[in-house]
Amino acid sequence: MMASPFIWFAVVAFFFALFALFRSTVSIGLLERPLVIGLFWALVTGRFETCMAVAIFFELFWLDLLPVGTFIPPHLTAAAFAALALTIWFDVVNASKVLIILFACMPLAWLGAQLEGVQRMREKKSYNLLLNWSRKPDRAELPGKLILRSALAYFSYSFVLFYLIMIVYVHGLEYLLPKLSPLLSGLKITWAHLLIAATLGGVMALRLRRAYAVLFVCAGLVLFFSFRHAF
Numbered sequence: 496m497m498a499s500p501f502i503w504f505a506v507v508a509f510f511f512a513l514f515a516l517f518r519s520t521v522s523i524g525l526l527e528r529p530l531v532i533g534l535f536w537a538l539v540t541g542r543f544e545t546c547m548a549v550a551i552f553f554e555l556f557w558l559d560l561l562p563v564g565t566f567i568p569p570h571l572t573a574a575a576f577a578a579l580a581l582t583i584w585f586d587v588v589n590a591s592k593v594l595i596i597l598f599a600c601m602p603l604a605w606l607g608a609q610l611e612g613v614q615r616m617r618e619k620k621s622y623n624l625l626l627n628w629s630r631k632p633d634r635a636e637l638p639g640k641l642i643l644r645s646a647l648a649y650f651s652y653s654f655v656l657f658y659l660i661m662i663v664y665v666h667g668l669e670y671l672l673p674k675l676s677p678l679l680s681g682l683k684i685t686w687a688h689l690l691i692a693a694t695l696g697g698v699m700a701l702r703l704r705r706a707y708a709v710l711f712v713c714a715g716l717v718l719f720f721s722f723r724h725a726f
Contacts, residue, residue, distance in 0.1 A: 500665045503584065508658035510535075511576040515653045518572055519611070520646045529553040529575035536579045545588060548686045549578050552597060555693035557604065567615075570607025573657065574600045581664060585672060590686045591679040595672060597689070599664065614652065618645055 514535075517526040525531060533550020537543040553575045560568045578593075578600040587593050621641045628637050 500584065500662065504580065504658055504661040504665070507576070507580045507661065508654045511572065511657045512650045512653035514576065515570075515572050516646060516650060518570070520642075520649055527572045529571050532572065532575045533579065536583070540583055542583065545582060545593070546579055548590075548690065549582060549593065549597070550575060552689055552693045553578070553604075555690070556695070567608045567612050569604035570611060571604055573607035574604040576657070577603050577661065577664065580661065581668060584665065585668065587672075590689055591684045592672065592676050594679060594684055594689065595675050596668065599668065599671075603660065610652070610656065614649060617648075621645060 514527055514532060517523065529550040529552075530547075533546045536550075537546035540546065553571055557569045557571060560566075578596050581587075581596045581600070582593055585592075585596075587596065621644070625638060625641055628634065
């Protein structure tokens with residue numbers, strides 16, 4: 496475990512804010528996706544199996560929700576970054592224990608999308624300034640200044656909020672992990688179980704009723720053969 500959670504998560508928050516910019520402000524393609532984030536963490540920490548498994552889980556789970564029109568998809572960057580940071584911090588390898596962290600970080604995807612919506616609403620003033628400038632472009636530097644101000648504001652909000660949330664999560668999980676880990680370890684959950692569950696997002700993305708039927712039938716069979724000895 497690292498020396499201080501405050502320093503560790505300050506560094507993590509910086510890189511989260513940087514990757515969060517790739518989501519909309521600096522759009523150069525797929526760098527904010529969980530798979531890329533997982534690869535980044537794997538290269539930094541050397542924990543390839545755990546990091547990539549967490550990344551694949553989040554990549555698949557929300558595959559059905561696409562950024563179409565004005566819809567803001569879940570903030571996968573927030574959920575993936577938080578889960579990976581906490582997994583490394585607590586040195587968790589067992590999938591049963593990682594499950595607690597995955598479930599704890601899922602709400603951050605929704606929260607991040609809501610905060611992004613608030614940020615977009617705050618940028619209406621900048622949009623109006625840019626619209627007026629397009630009709631009368633008297634200041635050539637205005638668009639660049641508006642973009643830079645928006646990017647710096649988004650980076651600052653992301654850094655501060657993510658850092659504070661991570662500090663709360665660390666203290667909460669320090670209390671919950673020892674209590675819940677023995678219970679979940681008895682279920683003998685593996686990464687295969689988690690990744691199969693995550694494929695629900697991919698099946699939902701097909702938009703086919705037959706695919707849904709096959710999913711539920713297979714899920715029923717898996718549950719039946721997994722727990723038949725319990726009765």
